[in-house]
Amino acid sequence: MPQNKVIIAGGGLVGSLAACYFAKRGWTVEVYEKRPDPREERNHGKRNLRSINLAISTRGLSAINRLDPEVEKKTLDIVLPMYGRMIHNLDGSLNSQQYSVTGQPINSIDRGRLNEILLDVCESYPNTKIYFEYDTESFDYAKKTVTVKNSKTNEISVASGDLIVGADGAHSTARKYLSFFARTSVEKKYIDHGYCEIEMKSHNADFAMKNDHLHIWPRNTFMLIALPNLDKSFTCTLFMPWSQFEAIETDEDLMAFFKTYFPDSIPLFGEELKKEYFTNPKGALFYVKSSPHHYKGNAVIVGDAAHCTVPFYAQGMNCGFEDIEVLDKLLVEQAAPLIDATDAVACKDVKTNMLTPEQIEAALINYSACRPNDSANMIDLAMHNYIEMRSNVNNLSYRIRHWLEGKLYLVFPKLVIPLYTMVSFTKIPYSKAKKQWIKQTNAIHSLVSFATKTAIFGALFFAFKRYAPTNTLKFPSISEILSIFKK
Amino acid sequence: MPQNKVIIAGGGLVGSLAACYFAKRGWTVEVYEKRPDPREERNHGKRNLRSINLAISTRGLSAINRLDPEVEKKTLDIVLPMYGRMIHNLDGSLNSQQYSVTGQPINSIDRGRLNEILLDVCESYPNTKIYFEYDTESFDYAKKTVTVKNSKTNEISVASGDLIVGADGAHSTARKYLSFFARTSVEKKYIDHGYCEIEMKSHNADFAMKNDHLHIWPRNTFMLIALPNLDKSFTCTLFMPWSQFEAIETDEDLMAFFKTYFPDSIPLFGEELKKEYFTNPKGALFYVKSSPHHYKGNAVIVGDAAHCTVPFYAQGMNCGFEDIEVLDKLLVEQAAPLIDATDAVACKDVKTNMLTPEQIEAALINYSACRPNDSANMIDLAMHNYIEMRSNVNNLSYRIRHWLEGKLYLVFPKLVIPLYTMVSFTKIPYSKAKKQWIKQTNAIHSLVSFATKTAIFGALFFAFKRYAPTNTLKFPSISEILSIFKK
Numbered sequence: 008m009p010q011n012k013v014i015i016a017g018g019g020l021v022g023s024l025a026a027c028y029f030a031k032r033g034w035t036v037e038v039y040e041k042r043p044d045p046r047e048e049r050n051h052g053k054r055n056l057r058s059i060n061l062a063i064s065t066r067g068l069s070a071i072n073r074l075d076p077e078v079e080k081k082t083l084d085i086v087l088p089m090y091g092r093m094i095h096n097l098d099g100s101l102n103s104q105q106y107s108v109t110g111q112p113i114n115s116i117d118r119g120r121l122n123e124i125l126l127d128v129c130e131s132y133p134n135t136k137i138y139f140e141y142d143t144e145s146f147d148y149a150k151k152t153v154t155v156k157n158s159k160t161n162e163i164s165v166a167s168g169d170l171i172v173g174a175d176g177a178h179s180t181a182r183k184y185l186s187f188f189a190r191t192s193v194e195k196k197y198i199d200h201g202y203c204e205i206e207m208k209s210h211n212a213d214f215a216m217k218n219d220h221l222h223i224w225p226r227n228t229f230m231l232i233a234l235p236n237l238d239k240s241f242t243c244t245l246f247m248p249w250s251q252f253e254a255i256e257t258d259e260d261l262m263a264f265f266k267t268y269f270p271d272s273i274p275l276f277g278e279e280l281k282k283e284y285f286t287n288p289k290g291a292l293f294y295v296k297s298s299p300h301h302y303k304g305n306a307v308i309v310g311d312a313a314h315c316t317v318p319f320y321a322q323g324m325n326c327g328f329e330d331i332e333v334l335d336k337l338l339v340e341q342a343a344p345l346i347d348a349t350d351a352v353a354c355k356d357v358k359t360n361m362l363t364p365e366q367i368e369a370a371l372i373n374y375s376a377c378r379p380n381d382s383a384n385m386i387d388l389a390m391h392n393y394i395e396m397r398s399n400v401n402n403l404s405y406r407i408r409h410w411l412e413g414k415l416y417l418v419f420p421k422l423v424i425p426l427y428t429m430v431s432f433t434k435i436p437y438s439k440a441k442k443q444w445i446k447q448t449n450a451i452h453s454l455v456s457f458a459t460k461t462a463i464f465g466a467l468f469f470a471f472k473r474y475a476p477t478n479t480l481k482f483p484s485i486s487e488i489l490s491i492f493k494k
Numbered sequence: 495m496p497q498n499k500v501i502i503a504g505g506g507l508v509g510s511l512a513a514c515y516f517a518k519r520g521w522t523v524e525v526y527e528k529r530p531d532p533r534e535e536r537n538h539g540k541r542n543l544r545s546i547n548l549a550i551s552t553r554g555l556s557a558i559n560r561l562d563p564e565v566e567k568k569t570l571d572i573v574l575p576m577y578g579r580m581i582h583n584l585d586g587s588l589n590s591q592q593y594s595v596t597g598q599p600i601n602s603i604d605r606g607r608l609n610e611i612l613l614d615v616c617e618s619y620p621n622t623k624i625y626f627e628y629d630t631e632s633f634d635y636a637k638k639t640v641t642v643k644n645s646k647t648n649e650i651s652v653a654s655g656d657l658i659v660g661a662d663g664a665h666s667t668a669r670k671y672l673s674f675f676a677r678t679s680v681e682k683k684y685i686d687h688g689y690c691e692i693e694m695k696s697h698n699a700d701f702a703m704k705n706d707h708l709h710i711w712p713r714n715t716f717m718l719i720a721l722p723n724l725d726k727s728f729t730c731t732l733f734m735p736w737s738q739f740e741a742i743e744t745d746e747d748l749m750a751f752f753k754t755y756f757p758d759s760i761p762l763f764g765e766e767l768k769k770e771y772f773t774n775p776k777g778a779l780f781y782v783k784s785s786p787h788h789y790k791g792n793a794v795i796v797g798d799a800a801h802c803t804v805p806f807y808a809q810g811m812n813c814g815f816e817d818i819e820v821l822d823k824l825l826v827e828q829a830a831p832l833i834d835a836t837d838a839v840a841c842k843d844v845k846t847n848m849l850t851p852e853q854i855e856a857a858l859i860n861y862s863a864c865r866p867n868d869s870a871n872m873i874d875l876a877m878h879n880y881i882e883m884r885s886n887v888n889n890l891s892y893r894i895r896h897w898l899e900g901k902l903y904l905v906f907p908k909l910v911i912p913l914y915t916m917v918s919f920t921k922i923p924y925s926k927a928k929k930q931w932i933k934q935t936n937a938i939h940s941l942v943s944f945a946t947k948t949a950i951f952g953a954l955f956f957a958f959k960r961y962a963p964t965n966t967l968k969f970p971s972i973s974e975i976l977s978i979f980k981k
Contacts, residue, residue, distance in 0.1 A: 190684040190778050197677040291677050 010035060010134075010360040011367075012168040014153050016143040016181045017041075020118065021310030021327035022174030023125035023137075027074050028335050029172075030132030032342075033360035037166055038129070039141040039155050041175075046123050062089065062221070062234065062321035063121075064113040064431040070328035073335070073351040078128055085120050087235045088112035093220035094400055095231075099271040103220060104400065108413040108425070111432045113221070113321060115234040143175060146184035148306040170367055171306040179312035182297060189302040197293040198317060198390075200229070202246045204290075205283040207276055209239035215275045216241065223396060224269050230397035231269055243272075245284075246397070252289055261285075292317050294386045298379035304368030309334065314382035319396055320389040320430055322437075326382055329434070333378060337370040338362065377436065385437040388430060388444075408451060415451075423447050497522060497621075497847040498854075499655040501640050503630040503668045504528075507605065508797030508814035509661030510612035510624075514561050515822050516659075517619030519829075520847035524653055525616070526628040526642050528662075533610050549576065549708070549721065549808035550608075551600040551918040557815035560822070560838040565615055572607050574722045575599035580707035581887055582718075586758040590707060591887065595900040595912070598919045600708070600808060602721040630662060633671035635793040657854055658793040666799035669784060676789035684780040685804060685877075687716070689733045691777075692770040694763055696726035702762045703728065710883060711756050717884035718756055730759075732771075733884070739776055748772075779804050781873045785866035791855030796821065801869035806883055807876040807917055809924075813869055816921070820865060824857040825849065864923065872924040875917060895938060902938075910934050 013029045015022050018040030030036045063086065072079040090112045091105040106113060129135055144154045144163070152167040173181020185191045207215055214235060216222055222233040222241070229247030236242060255261050258281050265273050265280065273280070295315035301307040310327030338359040339348040346354050362370075399405040415423035424433070424447075429440035500516045502509050505527030517523050550573060559566040577599045578592040593600060616622055629643045631650070639654040660668020672678045694702055701722060703709055709720040709728070716734030723729060742748050745768050752760050752767065760767065782802035788794040797814030825846040826835040833841050849857075886892040902910035911920070911934075916927035 186682065186684075190780070192683045192780070194681045194683075195673065196679045196681075197673075293677070293679070 011170065011362060012037070013170045013172055014151075014166045014168040015039070015172045015174055016146075016153060017173070017175035017179075017310075017312065018122075018126065018137055018139070019174065019176060019310070020122055020125065020324055021312075021331065022172070023122060023129050024070065024074070024328055024331050025172050025174055025309060025334075026129040026135060026137070027078075027125060027132070028331055029359075030129060030135045031074060032335070032338065033358035034134070035168075035360075036129070036132070036135040037168065038135075038137040039143050039153065039166065040137060040139050041142050041158065042139065044126075044137075044139045045119055046126065061116050061118050061121075061324055062113040063116045064321065064325055065111075066322075066329040066332075066434055067325040068114075069434055070332035073332055075128070078124065081124050082116070082121060083114070085124075085237060086114035086116045087218055087237065088114050089221045089234070090219050091221075092396075092400065093217060093222045095222060095224040095269070095271055096401075097226075097268070097270075104406075104409070107428055107432055108417055109432075111428075112219070113431055115221070115236070117236065118324075143180055146171065146173070146181055146188075146306070148184065148188040148302045151305050169364070170304070173306065173308035173312045174310050175312050177293075177295060177311045177315040179308065181306075182295075182308050182312050185297075185300075185302055185306060185308055188306070189299055191297050191299055191308075193295065193297045195293060195295045195315075197291055199248055200246055200292055200393075201249050201252055201289045202244050202292060202318075203252070203284060204287050205243045205245060205276065205280065207233060207241040207243050207272075208279060210275070212239065214239050214241070223400065224272065225397045225400050226268050227398045227401075229268075231272065232396070243276075246292075246393070255284075258285075294390070296379070296383045296386060298383075299375035300379055301371035301375045304364040304366075304371060307334065307371050307374060313378065314386065316382075316386045316389045317393060318389070319393040320385070322385050322389060322430060325431075326385050326437070330378055330382075334370070334374055335359075337373045338367070340373075341366040341370050381437045383438075384441045385430075388426070388437065388441060408448075408455065411451060411455070412447075423451070498657065498849060499524070500657045500659055501638075501653045501655040502526070502659045502661055503633075503640060504660070504662035504666075504797075504799065505613065505624055505626070506661065506663060506797070507609055507612065507811055508799075508818065509659075510609060510616050511557065511561070511815055512659050512661055512796060512818050512821075513616040513622060513624070514565075514612060514619070515818055516846075517616060517622045518561060519822070519825065520845035521621075522655075522847075523616070523619070523622040524655065525622075525624040526630050526640065526653065527624060527626050528629050528645065529626065531613075531624075531626045532606055533613065548603050548605050548608075548811055549600040550603045551808065551812055552598075553809075553819075553921055554812040554815040555601075556921055557819040560819055562615070565611065568611050569603070569608060570601070572611075572724060573601035573603045574705055574724065575601050576708045576721070577706050578708075579883075579887065580704060580709045582709060582711040582756070582758055583888075584713075584755070584757075591893075591896070594915055594919055595904055596919075598915075599706070600918055602708075602723070604723065605811075630667055633658065633660070633668055633675075633793070635671060635675040635789045638792050656851070657791070660793065660795035660799045661797050662799050664780075664782060664798045664802040666795065668793075669782075669795050669799050672784075672787075672789055672793060672795055675793070676786055678784050678786055678795075680782065680784045682780060682782045682802075684778055686735055687733055687779055687880075688736050688739055688776045689731050689779060689805075690739070690771060691774050692730045692732060692763065692767065694720060694728040694730050694759075695766060697762075699726065701726050701728070710887065711759065712884045712887050713755050714885045716755075718759065719883070730763075733779075733880075742771075745772075781877070783866070783870045783873060785870075786862035787866055788858035788862045791851040791853075791858060794821065794858050794861060800865065801873065803869075803873045803876045804880060805876070806880040807872065809872050809876060809917065812918075813872050813924070817865055817869075821857070821861055822846075824860045825854070827860075828853040828857050864925075868924045870925075871928045872917075875913070875924065875928060895935075895942065898938060898942070899934075910938070 010033055012035040015026050015038045018038045022038060026036050026038050068079055071082055090110065091103050094102040094104060096102065126137065130137065140158045142156045142158050144156050146153050148171065151169065151171055152165050153171060154163060154165050156163050173179055175181050182193065186193060218235040224231040229251060231243060231245050233241040233243040255264055261281060261284055294317055297313055300313050309330040311323065316323045336348045339354045339357050341362055342359045343354060343357045346357060348354055412423060412425040416425055426444040429435050497520055499522040502513050502525045505525045509525060513523050513525050555566055558569055577597065578590050581589040581591060583589065613624065617624065627645045629645050631641045631643050633640050635658065638656065638658055639652050640658060641650060641652050643650050660666055660672065662668050669680065673680060705722040711718040716738060718730060718732050720728040720730040742751055748768060748771055781804055784800055787800045796817040798810065803810045823835045826841045826844050828849055829846045830841060830844045833844060835841055899910060899912040903912055913931040916922050
């Protein structure tokens with residue numbers, strides 16, 4: 008039986024999840040990935056140096072669950088749940104802040120291991136082939152072809168399919184060509200801060216700190232964070248302005264800086280600190296927004312290729328995985344309009360491999376109608392959360408608001424949902440979450456401001472009543488005020 | 495004597511002007527251009543199809559003059575001055591609007607011919623070599639090297655210099671690599687309108703319309719424009735929303751559309767109209783803003799590679815040429831701090847070919863401190879001018895304001911300068927021009943609003959005095975009003 012074929016550029020996290028989905032829905036799948044097979048690399052003992060910490064939460068897990076609950080189980084086997092932030096104060100004291108009033112965690116996960124799980128799943132389907140060490144050189148979205156180069160032999164060949172999915176990451180070539188074909192606007196913005204990863208080894212075969220928290224050393228304009236790994240180490244990341252990185256030139260500079268700002272971390276890092284800091288690369292932080300994400304029924308970009316975020320909400324991968332869930336839902340809607348496409352169980356066996364180009368285009372139009380806006384809002388929230396993480400978390404008014412939000416959520420769970428909860432523990436579209444957050448924040452501000460004014464006025468009133476000489480001044484009673492109008 | 499060497503990616507208009515400047519200042523120059531030598535192409539009778547109309551005005555001419563007044567003369571030999579807009583109304587009536595109250599023109603020019611002049615000048619200098627049909631594949635700005643590919647032989651080689659100048663146009667590879675090295679943020683934005691060029695042939699060996707105007711058929715949401723060519727043809731360009739292009743599918747659609755909106759143009763185009771419209775490509779319109787434009791003392795991007803504009807202020811090339819004038823001024827400032835670098839004659843013989851990397855870096859820091867902002871403001875003005883050209887020019891209040899601005903400029907030439915004059919006939923930085931324009935527009939609005947109110951009040955007052963029964967109501971006289979205060 009003839010069936011649709013998809014060409015996927017990129018076999019990273021989002022590309023491999025997309026491959027699994029298309030394979031599950033009966034498509035012939037070809038994936039072209041420029042790096043070597045990470046499963047072989049692991050066997051040869053190489054370490055992936057390019058990973059910034061990853062945390063998987065509701066959106067990411069939901070996309071895996073919809074693919075196959077068994078794969079979600081395998082994923083949860085390799086995570087370390089983090090139930091809150093552990094704030095490290097300057098004086099070394101600690102302060103735990105729960106992520107969710109209902110006790111839900113986000114989950115620290117190793118990028119490489121998750122990628123391997125997905126590649127294994129993907130290859131377990133028939134009609135699926137992953138080509139490693141192939142560069143995607145150029146895209147012709149009108150002809151639905153991709154020119155690829157075997158980077159070992161330099162041989163050029165042309166892959167063609169019924170749909171091309173660009174999942175080739177932040178510096179996507181698929182996006183560049185989409186810009187020509189679909190007039191996709193792209194905004195790439197670097198922020199003035201960089202990052203450096205520093206490993207914190209296990210201590211006496213155990214974690215050096217509590218492993219059920221994401222650790223933060225918030226220092227207003229910069230911060231250090233730490234996420235636990237399965238091998239009982241922590242991957243720590245220092246985020247700060249480039250000018251500060253440039254000011255640290257010697258071992259002495261580094262130690263003085265850590266002594267001033269992260270004194271409690273020094274014994275935890277031990278002697279490795281200097282080597283890690285000066286050896287590891289300093290990475291740039293930027294975001295990419297783009298729109299539209301598709302060209303006719305021929306091509307679509309997903310994951311970092313379509314939107315790339317600063318990492319401060321841990322939503323990069325989660326949003327990318329949600330892309331794939333949404334794309335699948337929209338294709339299922341076309342293939343089986345009578346089934347509820349949002350119900351993973353109900354549409355488990357639906358095949359989308361016989362869709363016409365017009366049906367695929369209809370799905371992609373719907374895709375571009377929501378995902379560019381949702382991911383752009385996610386990026387705005389991540390930019391905001393950087394300020395929150397490095398600064399606000401230590402701020403009294405933030406903590407009061409945070410506490411109040413949590414309490415209101417427990418009483419009116421539909422009316423007030425803390426932003427962190429909406430982003431990390433629900434599938435509410437990011438754009439809707441941002442709108443609701445602005446609305447409820449304004450309401451809470453008004454409430455707090457009203458309560459504060461009432462309290463101050465009340466306190467002044469009673470202080471006056473108590474201490475003022477009884478006959479100097481007298482507040483008019485309500486009946487006296489009303490009598491003015493009666494006159 | 496050892497001297498600095500510059501590698502220039504791109505030998506288009508801005509790249510070739512840059513090459514002339516560096517050659518004049520004593521540098522060794524290598525230019526890599528991906529297209530064939532246009533001078534050979536012309537000999538083989540090929541026509542350059544990718545040119546949107548070009549108009550050169552003060553900024554562009556100033557940059558050429560600073561290079562060499564003789565080259566400016568050669569340039570002016572091939573231009574057709576346009577002193578104003580010729581508005582074509584729906585009923586076929588014409589309406590001329592001068593560009594400048596002092597009678598200055600902008601100048602229609604052929605991109606190819608200007609490029610050839612500059613390439614000739616460039617090759618007249620010693621130590622200058624232009625490599626045609628070379629692709630610039632990748633840039634290593636740390637090592638100051640460019641990997642180039644001879645596109646006829648596919649041979650790869652590496653060019654290296656003391657400075658790399660990226661002048662490789664709107665889809666610049668130099669910019670892409672600068673983004674990695676200098677963390678250059680880039681915004682590329684497509685607008686929802688496209689364009690199509692249509693040639694209007696000469697009539698009986700003469701121009702079909704007046705050749706000293708830029709012709710516009712403003713139709714509110716879309717427009718047709720025409721610029722004269724030396725061969726007595728006009729290059730006309732239809733700018734309109736993509737949805738309108740897509741709606742015109744047949745010869746009948748096209749003719750009905752032209753009959754409705756551009757009836758007077760139909761006899762001027764003749765039978766060629768249909769063929770031109772359906773054969774010529776429809777182009778996309780977008781802008782690119784980027785910042786910063788340099789990496790250390792090693793690399794800088796200029797022209798469309800750094801900023802790409804929608805064409806509605808005819809400032810793309812002018813701004814690119816101004817880039818080169820500014821860059822030269824900043825390098826001269828480093829080489830000869832005692833000479834006034836803005837004075838073209840005074841610094842005519844200054845050489846910049848012995849500058850140290852630190853001096854070059856100082857110049858490039860100053861370059862990035864002004865040009866990204868200036869070009870971004872130019873783009874904003876061009877976006878605004880699209881609305882002005884296709885809609886406002888027909889609007890009464892616009893014409894009153896335009897007239898008033900012109901009159902005020904004649905009386906107070908430092909206080910009020912029409913925006914069009916600032917952009918096209920001065921070298922006031924675009925960012926300053928935009929600020930001044932906003933300020934003076936607000937002032938003129940207030941003035942007009944005050945004058946209108948006074949006029950209405952005055953009219954009402956006299957009408958009242960004339961027609962009201964004398965004893966029903968009487969306005970108090972000024973002495974009566976004053977007497978109130980005396981009481």
